[in-house]
Amino acid sequence: MSISLNPKTFVSGGxxxxxxxxxxxxxxALFDYQGTVxxxxxRTSLRLQLRTLDGxxxxxxxxxxxxxxxxxxxxxxxxxxxxSLSGKTALSxxxxxxxxxxxxxEAGADMSRLDSGRADELEGLKFHFVRKAMPDMGGxxxxxxxxxxxxxxxxxxxxxxxxxxxxxxxxxxxxxxxxGGPPPEVENAATEILMEVAKPGMTLQRLGLExxxxxxxxxxxxxxxxxxxxxxxxxxxxxGVVVENKQLVLVPWAAEDEVPF
Numbered sequence: 001m002s003i004s005l006n007p008k009t010f011v012s013g014g015x016x017x018x019x020x021x022x023x024x025x026x027x028x029a030l031f032d033y034q035g036t037v038x039x040x041x042x043r044t045s046l047r048l049q050l051r052t053l054d055g056x057x058x059x060x061x062x063x064x065x066x067x068x069x070x071x072x073x074x075x076x077x078x079x080x081x082x083x084s085l086s087g088k089t090a091l092s093x094x095x096x097x098x099x100x101x102x103x104x105x106e107a108g109a110d111m112s113r114l115d116s117g118r119a120d121e122l123e124g125l126k127f128h129f130v131r132k133a134m135p136d137m138g139g140x141x142x143x144x145x146x147x148x149x150x151x152x153x154x155x156x157x158x159x160x161x162x163x164x165x166x167x168x169x170x171x172x173x174x175x176x177x178x179x180g181g182p183p184p185e186v187e188n189a190a191t192e193i194l195m196e197v198a199k200p201g202m203t204l205q206r207l208g209l210e211x212x213x214x215x216x217x218x219x220x221x222x223x224x225x226x227x228x229x230x231x232x233x234x235x236x237x238x239x240g241v242v243v244e245n246k247q248l249v250l251v252p253w254a255a256e257d258e259v260p261f
Contacts, residue, residue, distance in 0.1 A: 015131065016050065016059045020162060022126045024058075025049040026119040028073035028082055030220055031062045039216030040209075044071050044082070046097050046119055053126060053162075061156060065097040069209045075224040080118050083224070085208045085231060087246065096155040099134050103158040110164075126162040131155070182225050189215065189222075190229040194239060204231045204246045 029047040032039075045062040052058075065071065070086045073079035091097065104127070105111045113121055133152035182190075190211070197210045208231045215223040229235050233243045242250035 016052070016057065016061075017131045018129075020053040020126065020128050021050040021059075022053060023048050023122050023124065024051050026122040027079040028119055029062070029079060030068060030073065031064060039213050042068050042212075044068050044073065047079075048122070063095070063097040063100050063155070065091055065095045068212055069205055072212075072224055072227065073220065075221040075228075079220075080120055082117060083228070085227065086205045096134065099132075099155045100158070103129075104161070107158045107161045109158075109161050113164075121167065124167070125164045127158050128160040128162065129156045129158050132157040182229060186222060186225045186229070189218075190226045190235075191239065193226065194230060194236075194241070198241060198248060198251045200248055200251050202248045204233075204243065204248075207231065207248070 026049070027047050029045055030042050031045040031047070032042045043064040044066055045064045048061045048063065050059045050061055068085075070088050071082045071084055071091070074081045074083040101111070101114070107127070109125075131154040134155050193211055193214055194207075197214075198207065208227045211227040211230045212223060215226050218226075236243055236248075240250075240252045241248055
């Protein structure tokens with residue numbers, strides 16, 4: 001296919017701004033800032049696939065919501081919901097996601113539709129937005145500025161809700177058969193990480209973080225499955241590890257004089 005040089009076929013470059021868009025897909029995802037940070041500094045985000053209402057341009061927007069040590073996409077439903085690794089049950093207001101959703105509420109949207117936490121509830125939402133500077137959040141968002149400390153960190157601010165159609169109820173289907181255990185490769189990888197890093201005094205949160213770091217080259221689904229096993233107290237007990245108050249207190253293969261994490 002040839003690329004036209006007719007100016008009428010050209011599209012805008014850079015970030016979308018001051019435009020009417022539709023959310024065509026919404027999923028939770030891990031965000032590495034276009035490869036500029038390592039696995040330990042990735043953030044969990046709500047990833048929006050946007051399309052301008054004139055159909056001329058598509059764009060992806062990551063609304064970061066917190067550290068991967070607290071929440072990760074739920075691989076069991078393809079990132080439609082979040083899974084807590086740290087035990088936290090609520091998201092922080094110090095995030096791009098919060099400011100986006102707050103502006104959506106101020107524009108008159110029925111936010112009770114998002115009580116389920118499902119990302120796909122946002123699909124089909126048509127709105128107008130502009131980019132606005134957000135308050136200093138500290139942490140990674142600020143350090144990524146590098147030498148450009150005066151560069152504003154922006155979020156997409158909803159100024160008008162154009163349409164938000166109700167989702168049609170999905171047809172009822174037979175209950176799926178009970179899922180089996182994790183694939184052997186996941187079980188083996190989790191066991192290997194456990195044997196290498198587990199020490200008395202280590203928290204489950206730290207253990208889950210080690211899984212994310214060591215599995216940084218794996219796909220998201222496999223990495224999340226490994227992390228899930230390593231914070232599962234029953235799975236740990238099956239491997240002889242005793243957990244109390246979210247902390248490892250007995251690791252049979254660790255030396256008694258090992259310094260705790």
